Amino acid sequence: xxxxxxxxxxGAGTGGPLTGTLLLAxxxxxxxxxxxxxxxxxxxxxxxxxxxxxxxxLYPTAAARQDRYDQVMTDVPMYLLFQGPxxxxxxxxxxxxxxFGAATLLAALGAVVLxxxxxxxxxxxxxxxxxxxxxxxxxxxxxxxxxxxGAGGVLMGALTAATMAASGMPAAxxxxxxxxxxxxxxxxxxxxxxxxQVSASPRAAASGAFALFVALHFVRGVxxxxxxxxxxxxxxxxxxxxxxTRPFAGDLWxxxxxxxxxAAVLVWAAFTLSDRRDPGSGLLAARPGRARAxxxxxxxxxxxxxxxxxxxxxxxxxxxxxxxxxxLAGSAAMGQYAVGERMRSWAAxxxxxxxxxxxxxxxxxxxxxxxxxxxxxxxxxRSEEADGHAALLLAGPVGRVRWAAGHLAVALAAPVVLLTVxxxxxxxxxxxxxxxxxxxxxxxxxxWVIxxxxxxxxxxxxxxxxAVAYGALAVAxxxxxxxxxxxxxxxxxxxxxxxxxxxxxxxxxxxxxAALAALGLGLCAVGLFGLGRRDxxx
Amino acid sequence: MTATVETRxxxxxxGPVRALDGLDLAVEPGEVHGFLGPNGAGKSTALRILLGLMxxxxxxxxLFGQDPWHRAVELHRRLAYVPGDVALxxxxxxxxxxxxxxxxxGAQDRRRRDELVRRFDLDPSKKCRTYSTGNRQKxxxxxxxxxxxxxxxxxxxxxxxDPLMExxxxxxxxxxxxxxxxxxxxxxxxxxxxxxxxxxxxxxAGRTVEAGTLxxxxxxxxSSVVAELAADPEGLDGLGEAEGVHGLEVDGRRVxxxxxTAGIGDVxxxxxxxxxxxxxxxxxTLEELFLRHYRREPAGASQVPGEAVR
Numbered sequence: 001x002x003x004x005x006x007x008x009x010x011g012a013g014t015g016g017p018l019t020g021t022l023l024l025a026x027x028x029x030x031x032x033x034x035x036x037x038x039x040x041x042x043x044x045x046x047x048x049x050x051x052x053x054x055x056x057x058l059y060p061t062a063a064a065r066q067d068r069y070d071q072v073m074t075d076v077p078m079y080l081l082f083q084g085p086x087x088x089x090x091x092x093x094x095x096x097x098x099x100f101g102a103a104t105l106l107a108a109l110g111a112v113v114l115x116x117x118x119x120x121x122x123x124x125x126x127x128x129x130x131x132x133x134x135x136x137x138x139x140x141x142x143x144x145x146x147x148x149x150g151a152g153g154v155l156m157g158a159l160t161a162a163t164m165a166a167s168g169m170p171a172a173x174x175x176x177x178x179x180x181x182x183x184x185x186x187x188x189x190x191x192x193x194x195x196x197q198v199s200a201s202p203r204a205a206a207s208g209a210f211a212l213f214v215a216l217h218f219v220r221g222v223x224x225x226x227x228x229x230x231x232x233x234x235x236x237x238x239x240x241x242x243x244x245t246r247p248f249a250g251d252l253w254x255x256x257x258x259x260x261x262x263a264a265v266l267v268w269a270a271f272t273l274s275d276r277r278d279p280g281s282g283l284l285a286a287r288p289g290r291a292r293a294x295x296x297x298x299x300x301x302x303x304x305x306x307x308x309x310x311x312x313x314x315x316x317x318x319x320x321x322x323x324x325x326x327x328l329a330g331s332a333a334m335g336q337y338a339v340g341e342r343m344r345s346w347a348a349x350x351x352x353x354x355x356x357x358x359x360x361x362x363x364x365x366x367x368x369x370x371x372x373x374x375x376x377x378x379x380x381x382r383s384e385e386a387d388g389h390a391a392l393l394l395a396g397p398v399g400r401v402r403w404a405a406g407h408l409a410v411a412l413a414a415p416v417v418l419l420t421v422x423x424x425x426x427x428x429x430x431x432x433x434x435x436x437x438x439x440x441x442x443x444x445x446x447x448w449v450i451x452x453x454x455x456x457x458x459x460x461x462x463x464x465x466x467a468v469a470y471g472a473l474a475v476a477x478x479x480x481x482x483x484x485x486x487x488x489x490x491x492x493x494x495x496x497x498x499x500x501x502x503x504x505x506x507x508x509x510x511x512x513x514a515a516l517a518a519l520g521l522g523l524c525a526v527g528l529f530g531l532g533r534r535d536x537x538x
Numbered sequence: 539m540t541a542t543v544e545t546r547x548x549x550x551x552x553g554p555v556r557a558l559d560g561l562d563l564a565v566e567p568g569e570v571h572g573f574l575g576p577n578g579a580g581k582s583t584a585l586r587i588l589l590g591l592m593x594x595x596x597x598x599x600x601l602f603g604q605d606p607w608h609r610a611v612e613l614h615r616r617l618a619y620v621p622g623d624v625a626l627x628x629x630x631x632x633x634x635x636x637x638x639x640x641x642x643x644g645a646q647d648r649r650r651r652d653e654l655v656r657r658f659d660l661d662p663s664k665k666c667r668t669y670s671t672g673n674r675q676k677x678x679x680x681x682x683x684x685x686x687x688x689x690x691x692x693x694x695x696x697x698x699x700d701p702l703m704e705x706x707x708x709x710x711x712x713x714x715x716x717x718x719x720x721x722x723x724x725x726x727x728x729x730x731x732x733x734x735x736x737x738x739x740x741x742x743a744g745r746t747v748e749a750g751t752l753x754x755x756x757x758x759x760x761s762s763v764v765a766e767l768a769a770d771p772e773g774l775d776g777l778g779e780a781e782g783v784h785g786l787e788v789d790g791r792r793v794x795x796x797x798x799t800a801g802i803g804d805v806x807x808x809x810x811x812x813x814x815x816x817x818x819x820x821x822x823t824l825e826e827l828f829l830r831h832y833r834r835e836p837a838g839a840s841q842v843p844g845e846a847v848r
Contacts, residue, residue: 289633398611
């Protein structure tokens with residue numbers, strides 16, 4: 001500890017570009033201790049919680065483990081796409097196979113959000129200037145952000161490894177998987193550092209960097225799904241390198257060198273790029289725009305469309321970019337999977353062709369990110385209020401309902417648009433495109449319920465609205481996972497609107513869909529009513 | 539004639555903090571009214587209530603004789619607002635924001651808009667993300683001034699402007715008054731209020747402490763007199779006890795005191811009797827007026843002045 005403190009202080013006298021890094025890092029730790037702790041605990045839980053014993057209960061015998069291995073490798077192709085291949089039939093290797101995707105994605109999500117928050121968001125809020133005017137080196141804010149997030153990654157990896165080893169798993173594999181988790185943090189943080197230099201706004205930097213990480217995860221998935229012929233594709237992504245360390249099934253260490261090298265190159269690039277831009281703007285920013293408002297920007301609804309359209313376009317493109325390759329790659333492989341017993345029983349329940357079951361399953365999982373987007377669109381009502389933008393409009397002849405309605409309209413339309421894209425993309429690879437699209441569109445009313453909860457929270461809860469809205473989505477997601485762990489079904493049905501549209505529990509009927517839609521729209525009305533009656537804060 | 543803006547006994551609390559505690563304010567049609575008070579006196583809260591963004595806990599608020607909470611939309615057609623802390627959409631250009639905000643109230647005067655953009659020296663094609671505080675304020679001002687509103691509600695609109703732009707702002711306010719518009723200008727910049735306002739309301743800790751024209755307010759206060767006497771001040775005995783004379787200091791032949799405006803003549807006559815070498819009589823500035831209300835903590839005051847209240 002003392003050595004770490006003394007070294008940078010000695011450097012402080014020389015006034016190099018990194019002067020003050022340690023001080024800033026300590027400030028970040030203190031300022032964001034809750035956010036960091038939540039990320040750390042969530043990442044650790046997802047990476048290592050299953051080492052606790054439930055896994056042995058699920059696969060107690062060699063036959064059960066072989067069955068699970070076959071499921072992953074041959075029977076149910078979504079495992080390869082979402083989670084990656086199993087490298088062995090041992091319990092430890094199977095556990096890591098199942099944890100890999102969620103653990104790396106969650107680790108990366110936190111790393112990206114935090115690095116951008118500590119760099120570009122601080123610049124936008126003007127905190128960077130306050131700090132920059134003190135005796136702090138040019139590169140210190142970025143270095144401090146990377147140091148804090150990097151240290152968080154190392155700690156997350158160490159906790160993961162320690163938990164696994166403590167539960168009796170081989171030490172070498174435990175440490176290797178911990179290193180994979182830390183590596184995901186490192187690569188994602190470095191990507192975010194570069195994105196923060198390049199992109200025009202903090203929002204674009206965070207979504208761009210995380211979208212890239214997710215896209216690379218799916219490139220790896222397509223490679224695994226495509227069989228040995230496409231194996232090279234996975235070697236082009238850091239996600240593929242981390243996957244192919246094969247923890248507990250041959251423990252390969254050298255791919256981690258590639259991960260470390262990539263992170264180092266990206267960090268170097270971020271520091272180099274940061275010399276070429278001004279604080280507060282990215283390299284791609286600040287082209288002048290129109291001096292006059294176009295006709296479409298003439299009222300609160302036009303403004304809402306303007307504020308949402310680029311993110312909606314990006315989400316539409318990203319959805320197509322994930323779904324279309326998955327559909328085309330999956331289509332070739334489906335014939336072989338369609339004959340499986342499991343596929344046929346699921347197909348019967350969901351009334352789709354057996355060869356389309358994979359697509360229905362993937363399409364169903366897209367409701368979670370799509371709901372996340374819709375919730376963010378609703379919460380724009382709250383952030384416009386908190387940022388003081390709403391007061392500008394509401395001081396004009398604009399009623400509160402009209403002001404909020406534009407954002408709500410986008411939030412209600414977004415799941416329709418995005419799920420249509422999902423349906424059309426998978427339709428391109430499906431046996432029965434029409435049935436697939438219809439199945440996917442039946443998911444829309446469930447997303448509307450989540451939209452309604454978020455809208456009601458904006459109207460009634462004000463400052464607590466984000467916590468309520470994200471909380472509702474988290475609960476729905478948790479009981480979805482709980483369902484797989486054998487939690488009671490009534491819990492799922494009571495707490496998740498998605499339970500009522502899950503295709504594998506049978507095709508939802510018109511009354512169910514109408515009830516969900518009415519619930520969602522009714523909650524939106526409650527939200528608008530609440531907005532009209534409470535004080536609007538700044 | 540109905541007052542354009544009128545509040546009586548306006549009260550608003552945020553939890554334990556009492557932001558407004560009996561605020562009386564009356565703005566007559568066609569006047570430029572200064573709304574003065576230190577940070578945290580409740581000025582912004584009062585304006586937010588008048589704009590229907592918040593509802594008061596007690597008292598009444600009227601805009602054009604109507605309730606600002608229930609008739610917000612129709613009343614807002616007749617007014618324009620510049621917030622104290624102008625937050626704009628970072629992805630829109632200044633020109634787009636001006637057109638959007640001015641366009642909400644109906645027809646925008648294009649010529650007036652272009653003229654204002656030129657006078658305020660604003661580049662409307664830049665993204666709001668890149669504007670400084672002053673430039674964001676200019677965007678809001680141009681939007682408010684180009685819309686042809688009957689009432690302008692301006693919340694510390696010049697805090698980010700440089701002196702040149704402040705001058706432009708004063709000219710614009712004078713033009714608005716000449717057109718018969720009403721202006722409610724919240725500020726703590728006294729020179730600005732002195733330069734442009736007809737009447738002033740001074741608030742402290744959420745309560746009105748003084749209201750009237752500048753001349754009326756000055757009448758209530760004291761001028762400072764500094765005199766150099768031609769002879770030793772022996773004939774001045776009793777001046778210190780005379781009515782309306784305060785804080786007499788005699789230092790050799792130099793005499794200083796504060797005199798109530800009504801008593802100025804008597805004091806000068808008495809000084810003249812001794813013989814004057816030089817005399818300066820300074821009328822009270824708004825600043826002194828202001829400080830008189832804020833320097834002293836009133837007995838039993840429960841609020842902390844300067845407490846953040848928005």
